[in-house]
Amino acid sequence: MSHLIAPSMLSADFGNLQRDVNMINKSEADWFHLDVMDGVFVPNISFGFPIIKYIKQFAQKPLDVHLMIVEPERYFEEFKNAGADILSIHYEASRHLNRSINAIQNLGMKAGVVLNPHTNISLLEDTISILDMVLIMSVNPGYGGQKFIENSYSKISKLKELIIKKNASTLIEVDGGVTLENSTKLIEAGADVLVAGNTVFSSSNPNETISKLKNKH
Ligand code: DX5
Numbered sequence: 001m002s003h004l005i006a007p008s009m010l011s012a013d014f015g016n017l018q019r020d021v022n023m024i025n026k027s028e029a030d031w032f033h034l035d036v037m038d039g040v041f042v043p044n045i046s047f048g049f050p051i052i053k054y055i056k057q058f059a060q061k062p063l064d065v066h067l068m069i070v071e072p073e074r075y076f077e078e079f080k081n082a083g084a085d086i087l088s089i090h091y092e093a094s095r096h097l098n099r100s101i102n103a104i105q106n107l108g109m110k111a112g113v114v115l116n117p118h119t120n121i122s123l124l125e126d127t128i129s130i131l132d133m134v135l136i137m138s139v140n141p142g143y144g145g146q147k148f149i150e151n152s153y154s155k156i157s158k159l160k161e162l163i164i165k166k167n168a169s170t171l172i173e174v175d176g177g178v179t180l181e182n183s184t185k186l187i188e189a190g191a192d193v194l195v196a197g198n199t200v201f202s203s204s205n206p207n208e209t210i211s212k213l214k215n216k217h
């Protein structure tokens with residue numbers, strides 16, 4: 001499978017949201033990446049249900065929703081109703097990870113687990129076989145436009161080894177500081193999905209930048 005591109009709407013222009021959604025629709029991007037922040041789990045607040053519903057109205061590609069919130073299980077059903085296709089929760093925010101993964105999948109969504117930069121891959125040994133996706137944070141979550149943490153390459157490789165060892169079909173997504181320069185190395189390390197906010201939306205031609213990210217190998 002060739003890798004997937006998921007532009008992060010956190011860096012979109014919210015005054016021209018429909019325009020930016022249409023740009024993604026027409027581009028070679030595969031998913032919309034939506035970052036939900038509650039100001040408690042991370043030191044920033046982003047957006048919630050109304051914006052997700054608005055994007056869903058126009059989006060012609062799956063919504064990949066990344067929850068950076070405490071007690072995410074309280075809202076699974078509402079995120080499903082808002083239009084989430086893939087729902088990812090942080091390992092660090094979940095007390096009953098196995099139960100939460102089952103709950104997300106029973107609602108008909110794909111389930112992902114997100115690891116902060118300090119969280120070790122080995123903690124997923126007992127969960128990997130039921131996971132649709134693991135998201136490796138390559139920055140500390142909370143903001144777009146931060147610098148990529150170099151240790152992320154080895155985390156991706158270790159995760160890939162674990163997936164192969166367990167004969168799982170889990171996708172590896174990487175999020176934070178992804179650029180045209182580091183994307184080839186990330187794909188080589190084993191990443192299946194690249195999230196990119198700043199790289200896409202701060203470029204002079206976002207559509208072309210998405211195409212460049214998509215055609216890296
Ligand atoms: C950060 C978010 C990211 C963010 C990535 O907490 O999870 O999805 O939008 O932005 P860039 O690509 O600019 O680092």
Ligand code: ZN
Pocket residue numbers: 008033034035066175195
């Ligand atoms: Zn994200």
